[in-house]
Amino acid sequence: MTVDAVGGVWRYAMDLAAGLQASGVHFIFVGLGPNPSPAQRSEAERWGKLIWEDAQLDWLAEGPQDLADLPALLERLVGEEGVDLLHLNAPSQACGLKLDCPIVAMSHSCVVTWMHAVRGQEVPAQWSWQKRLNREGFDAADVVLAPSRSHADALEQCYGPIDALSVVYNASQAGAEIAQRQPFVFAAGRWWDEGKNGAVLDDVAGQVEWPVQLAGALKGPNGQQINLQQADHLGVLPTAQIQELMKAAGIFVSPSLYEPFGLAPLEAACTATPLVLADIPTYRELWDGAALFASPRDPASFVEALQTLIASETLRRDMGRKALDRAKRYSLQAQAQAMLQIYDAVCVAAEPRLVLSS
Numbered sequence: 001m002t003v004d005a006v007g008g009v010w011r012y013a014m015d016l017a018a019g020l021q022a023s024g025v026h027f028i029f030v031g032l033g034p035n036p037s038p039a040q041r042s043e044a045e046r047w048g049k050l051i052w053e054d055a056q057l058d059w060l061a062e063g064p065q066d067l068a069d070l071p072a073l074l075e076r077l078v079g080e081e082g083v084d085l086l087h088l089n090a091p092s093q094a095c096g097l098k099l100d101c102p103i104v105a106m107s108h109s110c111v112v113t114w115m116h117a118v119r120g121q122e123v124p125a126q127w128s129w130q131k132r133l134n135r136e137g138f139d140a141a142d143v144v145l146a147p148s149r150s151h152a153d154a155l156e157q158c159y160g161p162i163d164a165l166s167v168v169y170n171a172s173q174a175g176a177e178i179a180q181r182q183p184f185v186f187a188a189g190r191w192w193d194e195g196k197n198g199a200v201l202d203d204v205a206g207q208v209e210w211p212v213q214l215a216g217a218l219k220g221p222n223g224q225q226i227n228l229q230q231a232d233h234l235g236v237l238p239t240a241q242i243q244e245l246m247k248a249a250g251i252f253v254s255p256s257l258y259e260p261f262g263l264a265p266l267e268a269a270c271t272a273t274p275l276v277l278a279d280i281p282t283y284r285e286l287w288d289g290a291a292l293f294a295s296p297r298d299p300a301s302f303v304e305a306l307q308t309l310i311a312s313e314t315l316r317r318d319m320g321r322k323a324l325d326r327a328k329r330y331s332l333q334a335q336a337q338a339m340l341q342i343y344d345a346v347c348v349a350a351e352p353r354l355v356l357s358s
Helices: 008-023 038-047 070-081 111-118 125-140 149-159 198-205 239-248 263-269 281-287 299-310 313-330 332-350
Strands: 027-031 048-052 086-088 103-106 143-146 165-167 182-188 212-215 232-235 249-254 275-278 292-294
Touching (some): 008 332, 027 038, 103 125, 111 149, 143 332, 149 281, 182 239, 182 263, 239 263, 249 263, 249 299, 263 275, 275 281, 275 299, 292 299, 299 313, 313 332
Parallel strands (some): 027 048, 086 103, 103 143, 182 249
């Protein structure tokens, strides 16, 4: 399985590997892009073998030439490690592969659907190569996965029909309701990403009664940056500390313009934290009836939703319980079972058939 240490792919890969250990699935993680932290290395080695390669991620590449060596690299590792199935966490990584083993390609996000959702436009000409590589990757994979029906629909809207496209929801482990909470609003994300919509949340922070605390990077690997004026920035925090803040927060908020799934709201919901979410297709699909929604481009809409919850402890408790109940649909066990069925199906389909002569 290909992984990276920068975004949500890491959490997805580790949780999936943990969920499939009991089923006899053994993982070899092939890391690409910026190096992992010592804590990330240690976590990966709990669930499998970690190999980190000096190879680029498509969304950090300046052009297709930066990815030209990846097919040979993956082919070599598949042969050396005796791999039965290749799970790619970016469809573009399937381009140019010549392998006998089946290929599963997961589209966690892409610049094409990001541009469509965040800026309402086609991908610029200088990034058109990414659209081409993704399209070739979809065609090369035996199965293409999306983490929500909304993202699957966005993929086909932007790329056209995709054969063997399936949905497997992302997952997290639901916990228990937390009784003691503190009066602050919490949010977590890569705030340098325009799609996370941090500017709106910073505006909101000056208009609600409770402090708004943000965890996550303000500067991205390619120099993208956001400056916060009113929200309390907590910095880049370890996963365990973020989880503790989610448990303590009175409200969790996500104003994202673009989320193929959105693990942070799920992780918050697993602690029965009430949710205020951007009214986008993905969040409606996953959380309708279990969260309050606000227009992602309208700070006043978020202020109204947050103030509604701030004003009523009873409503916060009720919405927290609804969030926790909904989170149980997206369990690690459900994800592992769905992925195991896909792995089994593609491996069986790849087996050579016995032909009997008469």
